[in-house]
Amino acid sequence: MPRRHDPERRDRIIDACVEVIAEHGVAGTSHRRVAAAADVPLGSMTYHFTGMDELLLAAFERFAVGASAKFSRRVDPATTPEEAVQAVARLITHDVFENQRDLVLTHELYTIAAREPAFRAVTHPWMRRSRRTLERHFDPTTARLLDAFIEGMTIHRALDTEPHDDADVLTALRRLTHAPTPPTPPPSTI
Template sequence: MTVRRHDPDRRSRIIDVCLDLIAEVGVAGVSHRKVAAAADVPLGSMTYHFTGMDELLREAFGRFSRGVSDGFEQRMSEATDLTTARAAVVEIITRDVFGTHRDLVLTHELYTLAAREPAYRELTNAWMARSRAALERHFDPVTARMLDALIEGLTIHRALDTEAPRPETVTEAVRRITAAG
């Protein structure tokens, strides 16, 4: 009948496609059938590779948050002193994190899940812990914590507000937070 396709990356590809689909239509709009169609795999593959929608979602968001964290750490590891560290934070806010609409949407979808279900909160916890750790390479723990929150807030407002904060505002905010107490 149909050619039995032997691609060992199928499971992984399903996860990627699932993320794309979530970004497009939201967690609410995702179904086994749609993912299967988008990934060009038979419906049966869904139940074969994943015990259910929940497992798929958790793996997808795990992959996503790890990816964002990687970028964050990368960016911070390139800084060598206070000045470059500050600049790195500004870069993260204004370019990295939600550089793409996809990332923005996915982040909020994850937060929404995390707000309701503890299982997903483990993902956000790990994510935030890694962010803070990366920031603590250059700032004291308390400042790192504030910075992390500031990054979060500015990025969200940049995305959800019509008039985004101007670059100078971001730079100034980072300066104030990182100014020695």
């Protein structure tokens, strides 16, 4: 039987790996599961990747680059400090962990990067891209603080069982950025 040429196979494997991690976590990700999800022969795994770490790195890199692109699309259009603060608030309250899949992938990446220094090759550039996006609107120190705040606040919001008040996020962002709070209109006398 002639060998079938499949130039997208490697990409399909990476995409499938992202989904397997989201469903089963890193610990539950295996060559067999990824091959089944990608609908490729199991032998394709070792043809395209030297081992599971290389595959996991490729999958997490794909996820991180996509997350950075969403981040930039939200923040880049801001033209004033207030618009930038509003954009960052929207990131925290709606965009960053807009679904359970992204929450799981982010936490799985953080966990493996905490244990395995090789995975910091994914987290460090991701943080750097986030800070560069924020630096278009804020000084470098504020951008670093905001990046840490975004991560911490989104984790708290994702895992907290108490209801969240989006106004608290705006208050904190204005404090971090020294942005003035927009005036509250006076109560109506009618």
